[in-house]
Amino acid sequence: MIAKDEIAKPSTPERAVLDSLELSRLPRHVAVIMDGNGRWARARHLPRVEGHRAGIASVRATVETAARLGLEGLTLYAFSTENWKRPRLEVLTLMTLLKDYLKRELQTLLDNDIRFRVVGRIDGLDSTVVTALKEAIARTERCRGMIFNVALNYSGRAEIADAARELAAEVAAGTLRPEEIDEDKISSRLYTAGLPDPDLLIRTSGEMRVSNFLLWQIAYAEIYVTPVLWPDFRCRHFLEALAEFQLRERRYGGVVEPEHVAPRSRPAPRETPAHPTAVTR
Ligand code: FPP
Secondary structure (H helix, E strand, O other): OOOHHHHOOOOOHHHHHHHHOOHHHOOOEEEEEOOOHHHHHHHOOOOHHHHHHHHHHHHHHHHHHHHHOOOOEEEEEEEEHHHHHOOHHHHHHHHHHHHHHHHHHHHHHHHOOOEEEEEOOHHHOOHHHHHHHHHHHHHOOOOOOOEEEEEEEEOHHHHHHHHHHHHHHHHHHOOOOHHHOOHHHHHHOOOOOOOOOOOEEEEOOOOOOOOOOOOOOOOOOEEEEOOOOHHHOOHHHHHHHHHHHHHOOOOOOOOOOHHHOOOOOOOOOOOOOOOOOOOOO
């Protein structure tokens, strides 16, 4: 049972969006490319890292909303393998923010029955980060609510290569025959094994790229790009993405019989925040 008042108070703009949703037709798994932290900071004449710091409140709001809606999975893209190219101070700050987040939010994750996981090459991270991550994974292991994945040191191509290497090792060991390798076998060796593929991919800050994120898993995902910069992203924006998702026809390459097609009325135009020109991520 979804407690609407816990997600959005009555008579608020977010409640209007929540009330417009068909709660039986929510996506099972939502993936988010959190983008625009640097631009948010630059618009305020602040160092880039302040954008990341401000983005923590958006992480909190998104995790809370997704869990209260009863989604099965939420995957947030926090750090890609390409992000190591960023200035050392920025990388260090991101890792510190992550550790602080886990320290502060672990109890909230437990209270909300949220299972924390990491997708990515975790062992490539600093040992203090690995310790904090492993502790959060172990402490929430028995939670049975939403799975909250954080993508760290993540690359979609590397993930597929890792899965291929695992399968090849099984073939070499004689425990798997090459003809047994199919799409399900590959999915079962991905970092997201056990979770349904994302139905919805959200990207903030207006960029129209998938940036090497969950390449295999987003094959049929609806893509929703919002101009809102990540530090400004809140419950209402997440609900707006779900409302747009519910307007889309999902055909998986087939056809939809007319009686099953949802009426294609558009939501009221969103407020577009003013922000400086995009910089490539
Ligand atoms: C993209 O903005 C954002 C990131 C690379 C990092 C996101 C990380 C956090 C919000 C903090 C840690 C996360 C968790 C889950 C606790 P950008 O710097 O590329 O922005 P720009 O495109 O405007 O420069």
